[in-house]
Amino acid sequence: MIKSSTKLRFLLITPVILLLVFMVEEGVTSLGVDKRQEVKYRTSFGRCPSRAAGTLTLQLIKSFEKNKSLKDVKTKIVKDKLDEKHFISSYKIKYDPLKKYLHFTYECPEPLMKVQIYKEGGLESYEAILVDNGKLFDPTYEVLLRTEDKLNYDLPFLALPVGDMDEKIQKDITTLVAGMPLSFRKKLAEVIINDDKELTIILSLNNHPSSVFMGPDEWALKMTKLAKIVNYMELKKKIPAIINLTNSKKVVVKFNDKF
Structure with missing residues (x-):
């Protein structure tokens, strides 16, 4: 009687166990399918502020998930000027359909100077940031870089x-300043172009101003x-008040006695 009861109990429990096993296996299988369908992504921000690049990435992922089309994503970038809005100078987007892997690579320009731009008529003006590709960016770009410690020196x-x-x-101006070593660029306080298109540079050497007159041409030379002059003067611990390079063949250096 005990053996028959045990056998009956076993027969009743077995289908339940099999049902549970089936349900668990089905759940794992479904989870696996969902996981395989999920697109993974990776971003390389380069010199870009992560806040701006991250916001752009989320927009592009949302666009990609609609049709799984890179062409649609790139069309959206161009049409909506998303690269300009997010301070991107160049980008690459790659997709591996086998691994379902989406890779975004961004690069952003280096800020060079602050510029005061006057609107037509000269009554109103606004500030912009001149970057190393020659474009003018909104001042927000500088703020974002400083917030993330990607810019830690004053812009001239x-x-x-x-x-x-x-x-x-x-x-x-972009070519001239972008070509300077960063160590020298950090010494720039102001770059001035007058009405005659003559260039004057104000350097800050050991917290002392030094005016450099460059004339209208041969700026690179x-x-x-x-x-070389600045490097030599710093080694000698002398701060010139004026450096006249108007004539490239004749260099005139003047010192202020109080320095």
Whole structure:
């Protein structure tokens, strides 16, 4: 009687166990399918502020998930100018359909100077950041970089005559400053272009101002000479008040007695 009862109990329990096993296996299988369908992604921010690049990434992932199309994503970037809005100078987006892996790579330009831009008529102005690709960015870019400690030195000011921020000047100044070593660029306090298109640079050497007159041309050649002069003067612990490089063949250096 005991054996029959045990056998009956076993027969009743067995289907329940099999049902539970089936349910567990089915749940694992479903979870596995969902996991396989999920697109993983990775981002490389480069010099970009992570807040801006991260926001852009979320928008692009949302766009990609609709049709799983990289073409649609890139079209959206161009159409909505998302790269400009998020301070991106270049980007690469790759997708591995086998691994379902989406990889975003961003790069952002280096900030060079603060610029005061005057609107037509010269009555109103706004501030912008000149970056190393020659474009003008909203000042928010500087704020984001500083917040994330990706910019830890003061940017020099670029002073121009009212309404004189034309493309040639913008390109020439960008090329000149971007070509400077960062150690020298940190010494810049102000870059001035006057009405005659002559360049003057104000350096901050040991917290003392030093005015450099570069004239209207040969700026690259003169900058090479200036770097050597400044390096020599710093080694000698002398601070020139004026460095005149108007004539590239004749360098005039003047000192202030109180320094």
